[in-house]
Amino acid sequence: MELLSPAGNLETAIAAFDGGADAVYCGLGKFNARERAENFSKETLGKLLNFAKENGRKVYITLNTLIWESELSELFEQLLILDKMNPDALIVQDPGVCEIVRKYFPQMTLHASTQMGIHNSAGVAVAEKLGFKRVILERQISLDELRQIAKNSTLELEVFLHGSLCCSLSGRCLLSHHLYGESGNRGKCKQPCRRAFEQGKMKNMRILSPADLAGSSLLSELDKLNIASLKIEGRLRTPDYIWKTARAYRILLDNPDDPEAAVEAENIFRTVPGRKKSTGFYFKSSWKSLIDPSAGGSFGECCAKVNKVIRSGMLVKVATSLHLGDRLRVMPAAGGEGESFSLAAMENHNRTGIIRARSGETVFIKGNFRAAPGYEIRRIGENGFDFSRRAAALPDFRQEFALKITAFPTLWQAEIPGSNAVWQESTDFAPAEKRPLTEEQIKKVFSENPPAGFRPGKIEVCINGNFFVPAATLKSLRRNYREFFTPVLGSMDFFPEHPVKMEKFYAENQIFPDLPPEILPQNIFTIPDFIPENELDNIRKEIKNAYANGVRNFSAGHWHAFELLKNLPQVKIFTRYPFHISNSFAVKLAGVLGxxxxxxxxxxxxxxxILLQKKSPLPFFEDKRAVPLLVSRIPLAKGKWELDGKKFKITETEKLSVLHSHDPFEVPR
Structure with a gap:
């Protein structure tokens, strides 16, 4: 099983690989679900991709947010850049991104983001038909359900193993947007679920804040299911968190039956900051205990509290310890985002600089902080895990090229596909008595010291004959080939198809059908948005009966609906939230699905x-439902609640907890 770690920047990516991760997932500055992370520039991503490919690791790029119609051109330009860099896969949520990649970049590998909310084999089947290689499953499925999905599916499956849990089903939380205008589906979640709600006299109730997932006890079960990848959550985490979690799971995966290894891993886990640990949604019996409303919902260890704030800093009383280099967050005791900082200096009561402060001491931390007396200081990272120098030392991106080498005893030849140039050199090698030349020898030597700014990817070797080549001579041949191809590579256009793709895309993107809207028919069968694996057959029967009784209109709010309707002729499918339509290419994919x-x-x-409806190749309809702000399989505390002066109500519908606003959040018309 692949161990997949998060990387919020280049330093944490190196920490992940150093800890033992097989792959990392990361995003550029826009269009990824963690825009609050530092993320990657084109330059730092290039460095990471080089490092990963040269060390047998993988890098997956997150393009897992919803894209507005006005952003499609910017998205396409980002895809052109990624096409040149050749990451191992793209992780996507938006149906429109999927359609653009399918149409213009079919060579790119697609992984279905957990934000697509796929939670049953019918949804996996749709992803497979669309060309996805892997599905990252919804977090809120049990181990028993996972067994059935794995049994009924052929695609690679990825599951979450460790880290923070969302209260809501993936892709179905509108709470951050409702409260702050910052959408989690757009990578800007403000995490209101970690805030304290109120209900009458009950204060500081964290009714939406689940415990963290810690899945070390599940490894053997997941291995039996042939799960492709085990995912650690945390692109906002520090290098020490990333290294420690990767290291602990690497130890367990490499030593599954070793008690001493289990103890070593557990000792590492004890030093990893986080909330209360759980097995997440893997066991239904524990769902009720996933949320303790009276428990703190903040991440990390509370190591100090603010006593006084002055213009130049704050006086804090240490609860456990503080050490220079610690990564800290100062935040209200009631919860909230808070402000993160690295502890660069602190002073004791004599205003003398100190390196470490112990429990009970009062120290001064200099700086301009948004804090007040009673605020907590939480440790979210430790010193001693500095990978910045290694990250800074990585070479710049080198363009990959293919190489074909043909070797005869009397002639060597090299070609680079896409170039008309051919390097040839006459040779005179004698038949081998003991150690004939091998393909591996040629590949190894010709992979070393490539022309500046480039690196060989696939090397195809054809040896004609059985002859011996001294090591020094082989290196001399490489030098000559390198000298010949350096100017050739510098003048090559590796992506001559890009201008054609751009022209075609921009032409397609300027079509305005401007279709009139339609009215949602009265006689329509609504397919449930959430269907556990063991209920699929019942829904199939209900759909079949409805069709037999003359129903031809079906409302589809999720990916699985298209699979359930695939064999019914002459039906009309109306897509609605939570099947996200935010751009015209998403509409095109919906049309492909029926x-x-x-x-x-x-x-x-x-x-x-307005722009989307004008450019849509399918008509829109008016969906006047009041949609929930959050839907969860956790049995949430029912009733009326308040947060930041706004009122909410939690009810239960079809075994799902549903959070509605007192002021309905209506689907735009």
């Missing part, structure tokens, strides 16, 4: 919706 009419995602603003 949709006849669509509705915009709830977070789509007025300007984008």
């Amino acid at each position: 949709a006849s009419c669509v509705a915009a995602t709830p977070e789509c603003d007025e300007n984008n919706r």
Whole structure:
């Protein structure tokens, strides 16, 4: 099983690989679900990709947010850049991104983001038909359900193993957007689920804040299911967190039956900051205990509290310890985002600089902080895990090229596909008595010291004959080939198809059908948005009976709906939230799947919706439902609640907890 770690920047990526991760997932500055992370520039991503390929590791790029119609050109330009860099896969949420990649970049590998919310084999089947190689499953499925999905699916499956849990089903949380105008589906979640709610006299109730997932006890079971990848959550985490979690799981994966290894891993886990640990959603019996409303919902260890704030800093009383280099966050005791900083200096009561402070001491921390007396200081990272120098020392991106080498005793020849140039050199090698030349020898030597700015990818070798080549001579041949191809590579256009793709895309993106809207029919069968694996057959029967009784209109709010309707002729499918339609290419993909009419995602603003409807190849319909802000399989505390002066109500519908606003969040019309 692949061990997949998060990487919020180049330093944490190196920490992950150093700890033992097989792969990392990361994002550029835009269009990824963790825009609050530092993320990667084109330059730092290039460095990471070089490092990974040269060390047998993988890098997956997150493009897992919803894309507005007005952003499609910017998205396409980002895809052109990624195409040149050749990452191992793209992780996507938006149906429109999927359609653009399928149409213009079919050579790129696609992974279905957990934000797509796929939670049953019918959804996996749709992903497979669309060309996805892997599905990252919804977090909120049990181990028994996972067994059945794995049994009924052929695609690679990826599951979450460790880290923070979302209260909501993936892709179905509108709470951050409702409260702050910052959408989790757009990578800007403000984490209101970690805040303290109120209900009458009950204060500081963290009713939406689940415990963290710690899945070390599940490794043997997951291995039996042939799960492709085990995912650690945490692109906002520090290098020490990333290294420690990767290291602990690497130890367990490499030594599955070793008690001493288990103890070593557990000792590492004890030093990893986090909330209360759990097995997440893997066991239904523990779902009720996933949330303790009276427990703190903040990440990390509370190591100090603010006594006083002055213009130049704050006086804090240490609860456990503080050490220079610690990564800290100062935040309200009631919860919230807080402000993160690295502890660069602190002073004791004599205003003398100190390196370490112990429990009970009062120290001064200099700086301009948004804090007040009673605020908590939480340790979210430790010193001693500095990978910045190694990250800074990585070479710049080198363009990959293919190489074909043909070797005869009397002639050597090298070609680079896409170039008309051919390097040849006459030779005179004698038949081998003991050690004939091998393909591996040629590949190894010709991989070393490539022309500046380039590196060989696939090397194809054809040896004609059985002859011996001294090591020094082989290196001399490499030097001559390198000298010949250096100017050739510098003048090559590795992506001559890109201008053609751009022209075709921009032409397609300027089509404005401007179709009139349709009205949602009265006689329509609504396919449930959440269908556990063991309920698929029952829903199939209900759909079959409805069809037999003359129903031809079906409402589809999730990927699995298209699989359940695939064999029914002459049906009309109306897509609606939570099947997200935020751009015209998403509409095109819906059409590929069989949709006849669509509705915009709830977070789509007025300007984008107007543009989207004009460019949509399918008509829109008015969906006037009041949509929930959050849906969860956790049995949440029912009733009326308040947060930041706004009122909410939690109810239960079809075994799901549903959070509604007192002021309905309506689907835009």
